[in-house]
Amino acid sequence: MRIGLPRALLYHKYHMLWTTFLEECGFTTVVSPPTNRGILERGVSLAVDESCLPMKVLLGHIEALAGRCDAVFVPRQEAFERGEHLCVKFMGAYDIVRNTIPELRLITYDVNADHGVDERRSMIAMARSLGVPARVARRAYVLAEAAQHAHEVELARLQQSVADSPRSDDVRILVVGHSYNLADELIGAPILGYLRTLGAEVVTSDEVDKALARRTGAGMSPTMKWRYNKELLGSVELYRDMVDGIVFVVTFPCGPDSLMAELCARRVTGIPMTTLVLDELAGEAGTRTRLESFVDILRERRRRGHVRAVGA
Amino acid sequence: MRKGYLGVDIGSISTKAVVVAEDGDIVASAYLWTEGNPIGAVKRVLSEIEGQVAGTDVRVVAVGTTGSARELIGSVLGAQVVKNEITAHAMGTLSMHPDVRTIFEIGGQDSKIIVLRDGVPVDYAMNTLCAAGTGSFLSSQARRLGIPVEEFGDYALRSTRPTKIAGRCTVFAESDLVHKAQIGYAIEDIVAGLCNAIVNNYLNNVGKGKEIEPPIVFQGGVSKNVGVVEAFKRLTGHDVIVDEVGHLMGAVGIALLAKSSGLEGDFDFAVREFEFQTMGDECGGCANNCEVVYVLRDGEFLDGWGARCGTGIERARTASAGR
Numbered sequence A: 001m002r003i004g005l006p007r008a009l010l011y012h013k014y015h016m017l018w019t020t021f022l023e024e025c026g027f028t029t030v031v032s033p034p035t036n037r038g039i040l041e042r043g044v045s046l047a048v049d050e051s052c053l054p055m056k057v058l059l060g061h062i063e064a065l066a067g068r069c070d071a072v073f074v075p076r077q078e079a080f081e082r083g084e085h086l087c088v089k090f091m092g093a094y095d096i097v098r099n100t101i102p103e104l105r106l107i108t109y110d111v112n113a114d115h116g117v118d119e120r121r122s123m124i125a126m127a128r129s130l131g132v133p134a135r136v137a138r139r140a141y142v143l144a145e146a147a148q149h150a151h152e153v154e155l156a157r158l159q160q161s162v163a164d165s166p167r168s169d170d171v172r173i174l175v176v177g178h179s180y181n182l183a184d185e186l187i188g189a190p191i192l193g194y195l196r197t198l199g200a201e202v203v204t205s206d207e208v209d210k211a212l213a214r215r216t217g218a219g220m221s222p223t224m225k226w227r228y229n230k231e232l233l234g235s236v237e238l239y240r241d242m243v244d245g246i247v248f249v250v251t252f253p254c255g256p257d258s259l260m261a262e263l264c265a266r267r268v269t270g271i272p273m274t275t276l277v278l279d280e281l282a283g284e285a286g287t288r289t290r291l292e293s294f295v296d297i298l299r300e301r302r303r304r305g306h307v308r309a310v311g312a
Numbered sequence B: 001m002r003k004g005y006l007g008v009d010i011g012s013i014s015t016k017a018v019v020v021a022e023d024g025d026i027v028a029s030a031y032l033w034t035e036g037n038p039i040g041a042v043k044r045v046l047s048e049i050e051g052q053v054a055g056t057d058v059r060v061v062a063v064g065t066t067g068s069a070r071e072l073i074g075s076v077l078g079a080q081v082v083k084n085e086i087t088a089h090a091m092g093t094l095s096m097h098p099d100v101r102t103i104f105e106i107g108g109q110d111s112k113i114i115v116l117r118d119g120v121p122v123d124y125a126m127n128t129l130c131a132a133g134t135g136s137f138l139s140s141q142a143r144r145l146g147i148p149v150e151e152f153g154d155y156a157l158r159s160t161r162p163t164k165i166a167g168r169c170t171v172f173a174e175s176d177l178v179h180k181a182q183i184g185y186a187i188e189d190i191v192a193g194l195c196n197a198i199v200n201n202y203l204n205n206v207g208k209g210k211e212i213e214p215p216i217v218f219q220g221g222v223s224k225n226v227g228v229v230e231a232f233k234r235l236t237g238h239d240v241i242v243d244e245v246g247h248l249m250g251a252v253g254i255a256l257l258a259k260s261s262g263l264e265g266d267f268d269f270a271v272r273e274f275e276f277q278t279m280g281d282e283c284g285g286c287a288n289n290c291e292v293v294y295v296l297r298d299g300e301f302l303d304g305w306g307a308r309c310g311t312g313i314e315r316a317r318t319a320s321a322g323r
Helices: A011-024 A037-046 A053-065 A088-100 A119-129 A134-164 A189-197 A210-220 A227-242 A255-267 A284-303 B038-054 B070-077 B085-096 B135-145 B149-158 B170-182 B187-204 B226-236 B246-261 B269-273 B310-321
Strands: A002-005 A028-031 A071-073 A076-079 A110-112 A172-176 A201-204 A245-251 A273-278 B002-010 B014-021 B026-033 B058-066 B102-106 B111-117 B120-126 B216-219 B276-282 B291-297 B300-305
Touching: A002 A011, A011 A028, A011 A134, A037 A053, A053 A088, A076 A088, A110 A119, A119 A134, A134 A201, A134 A227, A172 A189, A172 A227, A189 A201, A189 A245, A189 A284, A210 A227, A227 A255, A245 A255, A245 A284, A255 A273, A273 A284, A284 B085, A284 B120, B002 B038, B002 B070, B002 B085, B002 B246, B014 B038, B014 B058, B014 B246, B026 B038, B026 B246, B038 B070, B038 B269, B058 B070, B058 B085, B058 B246, B070 B291, B070 B300, B085 B102, B085 B111, B085 B120, B085 B216, B085 B246, B102 B187, B135 B149, B135 B170, B135 B187, B149 B187, B149 B226, B170 B187, B187 B226, B216 B226, B216 B246, B276 B310, B291 B310, B300 B310
Parallel strands: A002 A028, A002 A071, A076 A110, A172 A201, A172 A245, A245 A273, B002 B058, B102 B216
Antiparallel strands: B002 B014, B014 B026, B102 B111, B111 B120, B276 B291, B291 B300
């Protein structure tokens, strides 16, 4: 059986866990191609108007998989810990896809700590329902979990070694955004690429020790509800003294992200920040103007010894 | 013979050009509407500049371009420096107000704030997706009220009790405006309320979280509106400087950046005589289908933009060669 994975939303975070698990269970995995204009345009026409950009991207990827696999994998994540929240799109993704393209066969698993449904049991149950023996499924989960963990540790280690390395002459920038935006070929990749073309060293919020970042983020705002935004918030605190400036990459109209950017604008002082709000119409020209002038400012500050201003 | 540096600022609404001599004199300046045709506007602006430079001992040795058409015009003029308008504005303003600490700018479609300390830009912000509270919003409301936009400020100054207008969103501001007019508010009070709304909107969005300290210089088309200037003074509690030549700051800044680049090249005003043609094409090489824009000089490929990879530009080059 060939299982299709849309290269969207949490794929960018959990691809190790998912592909390892499914392949260890004996399935073949098919991943949709990196986002391109065509995929986005299909997503935009499938989605309701009020959908956020990442949800439109997801629907485009789902359609790109239709006909290339036997079933498409769309998990439903509600809460990893009791009383914790994830953005509603992760709760709703499965049902939205099911109602948008009813003829497509979907497979899913739930994570909802409030109802005692954990990731491990849920993924194993999903595999069992597809005819995988319990022993194989349990072993697949152990391997998948280990692979995911090793992958995250490696990413965090690589980035930390950049952050800890002696400063070059040029500026270092923290780009804060969800991995489904930063790792997306059409949304985040051009921004990271352009910053590097300008000569900036880039560290990102999604390659960080996530548990540490969540604890740090919860300390900055006890009322920040969303799991992944806690991670982003924490990354700001963890990296702020190692970078010259911070760029927030927000997709329209994300509520949690705008709350987070606001919170940082008010609480994190002494370091220049800028926010890029992207939607499906965004031209690259405006983005480039903002990034180029931001890098100019950071360079000027560095040259004149404004590396760290008050409060940092 | 003195060296001169030509700075051209091509915005969506207006095109500005100056020539700054090596000793800092502005020996020529021109300002006109872009009218949706940046190349035509630059040709016209160059003919004005050439006339002013002709009688002086200045020779242009370097060119800088800024503004939203900076890349296109940079190629057309063979510019040594192509830079974003924020950096250019900061440099230009610093040359005339070396002690400036805050620059407000509200233009036709965007608004920005630049924070400077000790003569260095240290922070900036720009409006995001929404153009509420910019010049185009003001002029459409002026039209709705039947007032020439140039007189807008004077109306505001005559008001004794400005009404409250929701400035957060153009759509709500507009319905608020109609409502206030219908229940009988004087037009002066409505206009003054609108000016307050613009400034509140600016300070709460673009200016939020920024340390706004004097001296403050206010630029961009909306700075010509005395009603908005007064509202800025009242709401910030500081004096706000509006420069007579504020509209030229971007052009002056990019001329100075061209000078400090140390790069020089031959510049000939005869560039006006060439025929430039811009072409747009969808690449079609992959699903991204990039919109490639390129410019031809007397029928020959000069430069192209907009492609995510090299394919689109190569296709444009080949297409123009076969023309």
